[in-house]
Amino acid sequence: MYSSLSNSFLQLSVLPSFGFLFDIDGVLVRGKTPIPAAKTAFQKLVNSQGQFVVPVVFVTNAGNCLRQEKADQLSQLLGVPISQDQVVMSHSPLRMFKRYHDKCVLVSGQGPLLDIAQDLGFCQPITIETLREKHPLLDVVDHDRRPNVLSPSAAELPKIEAVVLFGEPVRWETNLQLIIDVLLTSGYPGNPYHCENYPHIPVLACNMDLMWVAEAQSPRDNLMTDVYGANLYNRCLEENSRQGSKSWVQAKVAGGRGPATLSQDEEIDNSWENELASAAAAHCRSVLVCTGVYNPHTEVPLDTRASIAETVFHGHRDFRFEPGLVEPDHIVPDVDAAVDLVFQLENFAPY
Structure with a gap:
């Protein structure tokens, strides 16, 4: 300083x-x-x-x-x-977690999440909204926002290697549902073949x-x-x-x-x-x-x-x-x- x-x-x-x-x-x-x-x-x-x-x-x-x-x-x-x-x-201390900066991370919170994540050094951040678009069947809680026609993108997401919590989300249930799926599938959301007995994806929370x-x-x-x-x-x-x-x-x-x-x-x-x-x-x-x-x-x-x-x-x-x-x-x-x-x-x- x-x-x-x-x-x-x-x-x-x-x-x-x-x-x-x-x-x-x-x-x-x-x-x-x-x-x-x-x-x-x-x-x-x-x-x-x-x-x-x-x-x-x-x-x-x-x-x-x-x-x-x-x-x-x-x-x-x-x-x-x-x-x-x-x-x-x-979220400023997350600049020090350089081990995860070049990995795909799922970010949750409010505001310009991608801009914040990239400013902190994360090169491959994805948001909850992106995850919903790729795997619409995972969001089984918010019925009002579920699409009538399920047409997920053909492009596959890379393995998610960390979850970054920038703060309170707008929709708690949706975020928790998707984050839990990421944790329980070891970073391969929506893929039951990657389920483990316990989650071991790190969660980086701001406090x-x-x-x-x-x-x-x-x-x-x-x-x-x-x-x-x-x-x-x-x-x-x-x-x-x-x-x-x-x-x-x-x-x-x-x-x-x-x-x-x-x-x-x-x-x-x-x-x-x-x-x-x-x-x-x-x-x-x-x-x-x-x-x-x-x-x-x-x-x-x-x-x-x-x-x-x-x-x-x-x-x-x-x-x-x-x-x-x-x-x-x-x-x-x-x-x-x-x-x-x-x-x-x-x-x-x-x-």
Whole structure:
């Protein structure tokens, strides 16, 4: 992130040692309306030429558009020029799954799915609609859309080697029906001769709530997802710092849990580990704002909050709930106050 934005900082006498990772909904905007404090905050984050004076990245659970479209929306709403390189969508981590980029993958979700998939590096994406056209008999749920005359294309689809879930589909039943068929036929939909006893086609799902990408201060607005994820990432950064610069891949080989040399597939699969490790932040501090779903006036005692949160925890099944991870490092009224707080804590004066 620093290298892609470094040209914006050349006029500063002291380069910043921190950056901002902004949630969008509830922090910067409500729907399509910018929160007034956001415009004030961003006037402090850019110089007179409209260049950012500190690294700024935007994160969102949205996955139904391209990064450029989201960047254009934010530029218009906030009144500052924002590039697509500053936007992290829910599907952005899929760029790192290069092992599947040259394979045929089935994509499900909303928006311009093929454009999104190709922008991420997938060379052979096909949609649920294409699968329906090729195998109309597979869609036995949606009777209203079933064609009167079944005339599937003569062209055969290549083997589907992964399913990519970009987000919630418009028609859940149809999508699930076809995805399940792909899984149960090992990537040969509609062909019972390829049925296996268990599915082994990988499913790549997008989820920003626990995505481990962050830089320094993180204004967020949700205890159970945003704050929990930021604090969890901070823990990972601290553990990585204690272990030194050795990457997970290097440790795997050196520790004797793998072969002396990695196979080509392993190198492709694990390349993102090295990519993230080379530009990892030292800390990720969570700053909770009160303009989103969080309401400080309905605060409950910590023990009660932890009990409630544990019953509704939506984290990955491999993570156990920890009450301490829902506690933000700071709580401020809005994003403008968050920027002021971080500048004060970092003793940073851009002008």
